[in-house]
Amino acid sequence: MKISELAARTGVATRMLRYYEEQGLITPHRLANGYRDYDSYLVDRVTKIRGLVDSGVPTRIIGDILPCLNQSQEIIVRDPDPELRMMLINQRDAMVERIASLEQNRDALTRYIAAMDQALQPTP
DNA sequence: CTTCTGACA
DNA sequence: TGTCAGGA
Structure with a gap:
């Protein structure tokens, strides 16, 4: 799906979706025309990312905390x-x-x- | 018309 | 985070 669709389905502004990508939180593919192409599972991931951000968790470690949301206790602390x-x-x-x-x-x-x-x- | 990158009265 | 520019 294109960025506008992901934005609509997650309630997260396209501006922030690109920002999350810069922070290495999500890595969409690219279409032939250069447009970002997001896999459907990213809808759930973005929702979780936004939840963490809204909770005040610094984006720099959200990537490490994301697995904590599930129960895959294989938490790797890099920092x-x-x-x-x-x-x-x-x-x-x-x-x-x-x-x-x-x-x-x-x-x-x-x-x-x-x-x-x-x-x-x-x-x- | 949609998206892209880069930038900031 | 919004928004504008200048292209594709």
Whole structure:
């Protein structure tokens, strides 16, 4: 598929798809006319990459972390950098906080929706 | 009309 | 990350 299609199917801007390629995260083939040609499995890969990026994981190590998403425990750490380790720990902790916040907000919406249903369909 | 590379008031 | 240029 061409870049526009991958962008549509992943919700990731073509600009970023080319950027991910520069970072070595994805390597599409090339069509005779020079256009990038993406294999369908890249849709899933790009979705995962975006998820990591949105979570604040530096693109430089996303390639190494990607396998962690599955359960293929064959994790190869190429950059044991202590500073990077601390940054990842901080991001992981921030993630935990956001998840907790999201859960509270989700529950708040659930209760509000329930209240709306009550107003619409009062129990006789 | 779509994509490509390179660049940045 | 968006967007514009200048080509193909």
